[in-house]
Amino acid sequence: MTPVALRVNGRAVQASVEPRTHLADFLRGRLLLTGTHLGCEQGVCGACTVSIDGRPQRACIAYVVDCDGSDVTTIEGYDDDPLMAELREAFAAHHALQCGFCTPGMLATARDIVLRLGDVPEARIREELSGNLCRCTGYVGIVAAIRAVCAGRRPAAAVIVAPPAALTQAAPADIAPVVATAATARLGEGGTGVEERILIAAAPDAVWAALADLRRVAACLPGAEITEVEGELFAGRMRLALGPIRVAFAGQGEVSLDPVARQGRMRGRGRDAGTGSSGEGEAVWRVSPSEGTGSVVDVTLSWRLTGVLAQFNRAALVQDLVRRLAASFAANLQASIAGAPPPAVRPLGLLALIWSILRARLFGRDRGA
Numbered sequence: 001m002t003p004v005a006l007r008v009n010g011r012a013v014q015a016s017v018e019p020r021t022h023l024a025d026f027l028r029g030r031l032l033l034t035g036t037h038l039g040c041e042q043g044v045c046g047a048c049t050v051s052i053d054g055r056p057q058r059a060c061i062a063y064v065v066d067c068d069g070s071d072v073t074t075i076e077g078y079d080d081d082p083l084m085a086e087l088r089e090a091f092a093a094h095h096a097l098q099c100g101f102c103t104p105g106m107l108a109t110a111r112d113i114v115l116r117l118g119d120v121p122e123a124r125i126r127e128e129l130s131g132n133l134c135r136c137t138g139y140v141g142i143v144a145a146i147r148a149v150c151a152g153r154r155p156a157a158a159v160i161v162a163p164p165a166a167l168t169q170a171a172p173a174d175i176a177p178v179v180a181t182a183a184t185a186r187l188g189e190g191g192t193g194v195e196e197r198i199l200i201a202a203a204p205d206a207v208w209a210a211l212a213d214l215r216r217v218a219a220c221l222p223g224a225e226i227t228e229v230e231g232e233l234f235a236g237r238m239r240l241a242l243g244p245i246r247v248a249f250a251g252q253g254e255v256s257l258d259p260v261a262r263q264g265r266m267r268g269r270g271r272d273a274g275t276g277s278s279g280e281g282e283a284v285w286r287v288s289p290s291e292g293t294g295s296v297v298d299v300t301l302s303w304r305l306t307g308v309l310a311q312f313n314r315a316a317l318v319q320d321l322v323r324r325l326a327a328s329f330a331a332n333l334q335a336s337i338a339g340a341p342p343p344a345v346r347p348l349g350l351l352a353l354i355w356s357i358l359r360a361r362l363f364g365r366d367r368g369a
Contacts, residue, residue, distance in 0.1 A: 004068045008033070009077030017064045024048045024059035027074060035075035035104050039133075046132035049105035050074050056112045075104035083149075084111055090145035098136035106132050110146045118155040122147055127306060198297040198330050199290060202337045207295040208262045208287045210337050214255060220332035232256060238270065247272045249279055262287040278306045 001016040008031060017026060024041075027033045027050070036059055039047035043061040050059045051073040078084035087110050090096070097103045106129075113120070113128045125146050126139070134142065200207055210216055214234055218226040228235040238249040251270020258264070269280040282302050290296045 002065050004064055006064075006067050006069060007071045009073055015064075019063070019065050021064045022060055023050070023052075023062040023064050023067055023072070026064045027059060027072075033074045033076050037101055037104055039101070044131075044133070045102070046105045046109065047102050049108045049132065051108060051112075056108050075107060078107075078111070081111075083114060086149050087111060087114070087145065090148050091142070094141040094145040094148065096137060096141035096145040102132060102134045102136075106134065106142060110142075110149070113146055114150050114153060116155060117150070118153040119150050125150070127304075130306070196299045196301070198299065199294060200297060200330055200334050200337075201294045202334060203293060204262060204287050204289050204295045206337050207297060207333075208259065210333055211264060211285060211287065211297070212257055212259070214266075216336060217333075220336055221329050234268075236268070247275060247277070249277075251279075280304050 002019050003014070003016050005012070005014045007013065008027070013031065015026075015030060017030075024036055024038055027036045028038070036050055037047040038060060039045035041060045043058040046058070048059040049056050051057075052062065052067060053070050084107065087107055091103070091107070096106075109129060109132050113125060117124065117128070122143055125143050129139065129142065129146075214229055215226045218224040218236060223239045224236065225239075226234055226236040232254050233252065234255060235250075235252045237251070239247070249270035249272050251268055253266060253268025255264065255266040263286040264284070266283045267281070269278070271278045281304070282300075284300045286298045288296050288298070
């Protein structure tokens with residue numbers, strides 16, 4: 001059993017739980033907050049969506065031990081919230097609920113949309129709701145209700161998450177291939193994103209030279225490949241393996257490099273013909289000296305998925321996935337700088353990454369990483 005302390009709907013809660021206990025089970029079984037509904041129990045349907053430290057997350061795939069010290073708000077915690085009162089009235093006025101099973105998660109997501117985005121068009125609301133499934137309404141009333149509450153509002157800056165914590169320095173012998181990262185969801189820029197800080201045991205000029213070579217950079221990222229480069233334009237693909245599903249995003253983009261500031265920006269967009277999913281993203285990186293002879297690479301990644309794969313935008317595990325991808329990228333980049341041949345291009349196996357995360361959480365490994 002593991003002791004945890006968190007705040008739920010403004011009330012301090014202390015308990016001892018099995019490390020494998022999901023937040024949804026804890027809320028329903030231990031705290032009797034049954035407004036959090038369990039549907040798919042795989043993080044897909046969104047019925048269990050709650051707010052964790054101000055961000056909507058799936059309670060069915062969040063572990064209670066990982067919420068230690070967090071502030072959790074369930075649908076019961078919004079009884080006195082003026083914005084939620086507006087949303088409830090709008091849902092009733094626009095007939096945005098029938099059986100009501102998805103409604104708690106829909107309302108939690110709707111509140112985030114209004115606060116984070118303000119007045120946005122219907123198409124954007126539908127995109128934001130792609131992670132919340134409803135079997136009854138056809139979504140028309142839900143979208144209309146949210147649109148009515150959004151109208152005329154400005155985004156609330158208070159919901160933007162603070163910048164990541166400072167990087168913990170390590171001795172040169174510990175740097176390769178270890179990566180020290182701090183991941184933060186970026187909530188005000190229209191997509192999902194993280195900010196990473198990576199420590200690499202190489203001089204800044206060598207790291208910048210490697211990062212300025214697009215083919216070399218792509219070779220260090222599992223599943224990525226640059227197929228064509230012409231000036232600031234490039235074409236490439238990204239291969240993902242989602243269990244039996246094989247996904248290959250093919251697309252193009254542009255890159256701009258500032259060698260004086262050692263800063264680069266890359267934007268790209270692509271589509272997978274098999275699933276019909278589309279994606280767009282941006283990466284911004286900056287290389288600076290660290291203590292000793294190493295370098296720090298500050299990277300900001302943001303992306304947006306539409307179609308079948310959109311459900312992965314909101315997964316609670318996304319920060320851990322990015323952390324492990326960053327670790328793999330850093331190891332490959334440092335090996336490349338040292339003269340090692342690039343690794344073979346293989347599909348990125350997301351299920352293997354997810355299993356490594358679950359194993360670490362269940363058995364207590366990497367808890368301090």
